Amino acid sequence: MKPAKLWSWIIFAFGAAYFIVPLLATFEFSLRIRREGYTFDAYTSVFSDGRFQASFSYSLLIGVCAIIVGLLIVVPAAYYVRLRAPHLRPIIEFITLLPLVIPAIILVFGYIRMYNTSSALPLLGTNLGTDILLTLAYVALALPYMYRAVDTGLRTIDVQTLTEAANILGANQATIIAKVIFPNIIVAVLSGAFLTLAIVIGEFTIASLLNRQVFGVYMQNVGANRAFEPAALAVISFVITWGAMGMIQLLARFAPKTARRD
């Protein structure tokens, strides 16, 4: 074996150990809840906890809302930029990258100051308003990924020809986006959606400061009060993240391969 190849194996093994050991350790820890031996009781205890079910379904609901709102905002804008205003692209892309520049805690601090009960738009005054604000905060968090995904999808199809063809057949702009463009980029859209879900499902900072009982806040609570359930929750989260990212990989295989004319 050449020394270079040997080094590659050593580095790979070292990296694999760093990434796999914590997963194994977490799993092992989650089984240790009974003195007499390994059991899955920590998982049973988590799954039967009403707060787990409530917080998880609430997070899921907010996540799905964030995906829908995000799509309604991003798809028309990305389509418009690609078709009619390429010169706006740098500005739009800069805006979509802002959530990577502005930490989540800054964002939510800004919201709390801007939408408090004595403001012009007192979203934080009601439960529904706070839910809406949380959804929109998650839309903001996911914006960089959502825009990327949709834009990548648009790049693989011939937006201009599709639009012209639909125009000739008498479709208006809303119909074109909803019935022609959207179905063609559905694979890209779904991968953006799953990434959004992966981000939203464990989010803690924003929800905690808005006093919403999301899955991330529930996990933090359990972490502060229990010993073995947190490890079980970590394993569950990892499986969820893996599932969401695995779906993206799977979807990539079904991506349309229609090249655009250049």
Added chain:
Amino acid sequence: MTNVSSVADPAAGPVSTGPAVRVGGNPFRFFTRLRLGDIIAIAPFIIFALLFLLIPTLGLVVGAFQDPQGNFTLQNVMDLATPQIAASFWISIRVSVTSAVLGAAIGLAIALAIIRGKLPSGIRSTVMTFSGVASQFAGIPLSFAFLATLGRLGLVTVLLKFAGFDLYKSGFNLLSFWGLTITYLYFQIPLMILIIAPAIDGLKKEWGEAAATLGATNGQFWRYIGLPVLWPNLLGTLSLLFANAFGAIATAYALTGSSLNIVPILLYAQIRGDVLHNPGLGAALALGMIVITALANIVYLVIRTRAERWLK
């Protein structure tokens, strides 16, 4: 050529018949050609960006320069220099820099090993998929995972004790600077691999062959060709990793509670209960974070545009 055709506005048609002064480069020319449909398409995005990204952030920036009565003051910003706050900025910067540098170095080594190390082809796609997952596996669950690994009862700690080495007696503590840094590496390294892999793919095989033909050794290839081409990308990714760690709070909060006073945790406590006893100081804290992450990201964006020239 492809560049030119993709930049040109396909729907523009002939140049509009405005005054002669308004030549091609005018950034405002699109306002003259807006149709109702276009406005409806772009308006939600713009309104959202203003209401939920730009104005809240600008509000904090303005708030940092206001006293409780709303008058202009520099006192909040000056108060950032108090020992407690300065110390938390310092530890935040140290954790972010260390985890970014180590994450970049280790990530680069792994990326090089799986892409150019002649390992079996299945390994690369496995590592890339795993990196996608691990880079998102942050926050609360990550801190649980490391508590179960390197905490006082964690598997590695226990196994090492069996082997005769007491990790915690040797001075290690998961709830410390190094503990936090090691934990952050779990999402920093995969992020580095994901970002740098395309750049390593951009190193053309012909360059290596040409260098070898001219008599360069492997080391010389990296010294004079490989690293100089990757350099802008490395620096850029480094700043992204820095910002990524600097803004992170959930992992540290669940791991250390408030025993390690990094800036986001201080700000979190301030938002929760005004622990600094001055709302304006909270805004100044936010301003400090914005300035630092913005600086890091500006470095990234500038360097990235330069790097992309090489990797077409």
